[in-house]
Amino acid sequence: xxxxxxxxxxxxxxxxxxLHVLRDINLTVGRGEVVVIIGPSGSGKSTLCRTINRxxxxxxxxxxxxxxPLPEEGKGLAQLRAEVGMVFQSFNLxxxxxxxxxxxxxxxxxxxxxxxxxxxxxxxxxxxxGLASQADKLPAQLxxxxxxxxxxxxxxxxxxxxxxxxxxxxALDPEMINEVLEVMQQLARDGMTMVVVTHEMGFARSAANxxxxxxxGRIVEDRTPDAFFTAPESDRAKDFLxxxxxx
Amino acid sequence: MDVLxxxxxxxxxxxxxxxxxxVYSSILALVLxxxxxxxxxAPVGSLRVLGTVWVTVLRNTPLTLLFFAVLxxxxxxxxxxxxxxxxxxxxxxxxxxxxxxxxxxGINTVPTGQGEAARSLGMxxxxxxxxxxxxxxxxxxxPPVGSTLIALAKNSAIAGAFSVTELLGTYKTLNELxxxxxxxxxxxxxxxxxxxLSISALFNVMEKRWGVxx
Numbered sequence: 338x339x340x341x342x343x344x345x346x347x348x349x350x351x352x353x354x355x356l357h358v359l360r361d362i363n364l365t366v367g368r369g370e371v372v373v374i375i376g377p378s379g380s381g382k383s384t385l386c387r388t389i390n391r392x393x394x395x396x397x398x399x400x401x402x403x404x405x406p407l408p409e410e411g412k413g414l415a416q417l418r419a420e421v422g423m424v425f426q427s428f429n430l431x432x433x434x435x436x437x438x439x440x441x442x443x444x445x446x447x448x449x450x451x452x453x454x455x456x457x458x459x460x461x462x463x464x465x466x467g468l469a470s471q472a473d474k475l476p477a478q479l480x481x482x483x484x485x486x487x488x489x490x491x492x493x494x495x496x497x498x499x500x501x502x503x504x505x506x507x508a509l510d511p512e513m514i515n516e517v518l519e520v521m522q523q524l525a526r527d528g529m530t531m532v533v534v535t536h537e538m539g540f541a542r543s544a545a546n547x548x549x550x551x552x553x554g555r556i557v558e559d560r561t562p563d564a565f566f567t568a569p570e571s572d573r574a575k576d577f578l579x580x581x582x583x584x
Numbered sequence: 585m586d587v588l589x590x591x592x593x594x595x596x597x598x599x600x601x602x603x604x605x606x607v608y609s610s611i612l613a614l615v616l617x618x619x620x621x622x623x624x625x626a627p628v629g630s631l632r633v634l635g636t637v638w639v640t641v642l643r644n645t646p647l648t649l650l651f652f653a654v655l656x657x658x659x660x661x662x663x664x665x666x667x668x669x670x671x672x673x674x675x676x677x678x679x680x681x682x683x684x685x686x687x688x689x690g691i692n693t694v695p696t697g698q699g700e701a702a703r704s705l706g707m708x709x710x711x712x713x714x715x716x717x718x719x720x721x722x723x724x725x726x727p728p729v730g731s732t733l734i735a736l737a738k739n740s741a742i743a744g745a746f747s748v749t750e751l752l753g754t755y756k757t758l759n760e761l762x763x764x765x766x767x768x769x770x771x772x773x774x775x776x777x778x779x780x781l782s783i784s785a786l787f788n789v790m791e792k793r794w795g796v797x798x
Binding site for chain 2: 430488
């Protein structure tokens with residue numbers, strides 16, 4: 338289905354001690370594609386997302402980004418991570434820096450941009466996520482939804498080839514979820530390659546090209562959102578959907 | 585009172601000796617402690633081993649024994665330096681083990697997500713540590729680093745036993761001159777208090793200055 342593969346996982350296995358958390362994962366994400374990963378908690382979806390930029394190591398299998406295999410710890414890995422942005426459930430904004438500095442920091446340190454150039458780019462991105470007026474505040478002074486939008490701007494500042502979202506709205510109050518989802522919808526429309534772990538079925542339906550359903554460390558289904566939500570094939574997915582779509 | 589006024593220059597020399605030992609050893613301890621703490625949290629296994637061995641050996645050796653090892657041991661391997669330098673080496677290395685552990689516990693107070701976010705942006709281990717983790721760890725380690733340096737100031741007295749000029753050692757001369765042992769020690773104690781209270785004051789100021797709200 339993917340014509341131009343950007344992220345490729347082949348026969349990936351991971352253990353936490355005895356616990357087999359990822360079992361023979363095969364997944365290809367094409368350039369410009371939005372893949373949403375859903376599944377019950379403990380199914381390994383967050384772990385899968387974190388292996389893509391090697392925040393979690395794997396025991397066997399291959400992961401490659403844009404045709405290059407994921408390097409070992411060191412300079413090469415750092416370079417690759419700069420190409421793959423990540424947005425976390427708990428935002429993880431640098432608590433001791435202002436919003437503007439949060440977005441600029443990696444541009445200065447990793448992309449070696451000049452300070453004024455980095456700050457200009459940061460303000461542009463903050464504008465894009467609707468937070469230009471908050472640039473000089475500390476993260477703790479913002480709401481959760483605002484913090485998460487800053488985190489997205491921070492990831493975008495590196496001009497990444499792909500973005501990974503690890504349950505970006507799970508720590509948010511219901512009324513703040515939409516402001517984050519809107520930003521993500523916009524990114525999807527702009528053609529950003531995205532891997533999104535989420536419980537937001539509405540987002541999966543409207544923005545995803547494919548839905549990957551995981552259970553017990555395996556990929557159980559990998560289909561278009563329409564096909565998945567209207568006619569899930571596996572019993573596991575039917576059971577999951579019946580539970581979450583009931584109320 | 586006479587003890588102090590009549591022997592002011594002797595006290596002064598001892599006092600300055602202790603100050604010098606404290607300052608130089610503190611600098612050495614902070615630098616080495618910082619390096620070792622970096623090693624202990626590094627992603628490279630051999631560096632972690634180095635840091636662990638350093639801390640285990642130095643923290644569990646009695647300081648007097650370490651002084652013997654440095655002052656009597658190193659010259660046997662052809663390394664001959666003034667006793668004062670040896671004393672700074674022994675004190676600095678010994679204290680660095682404690683500083684290392686204090687810094688490491690400070691690093692552990694910073695949520696792991698902070699480091700993960702920095703690494704996910706492509707920052708190297710060193711950049712992550714220096715620009716994201718340590719500045720946040722810094723605040724919580726100011727009080728225990730102060731305590732460790734105060735302990736260092738008092739530990740410097742051991743150097744006196746190895747004929748390095750320092751404050752406690754002045755009692756020998758004064759005792760021979762027939763002064764009251766009690767008043768001799770009272771003024772020595774005052775000298776130590778001046779040093780240790782200065783360190784406390786300095787660290788109090790630092791805590792107020794850099795105590796950033798999270």
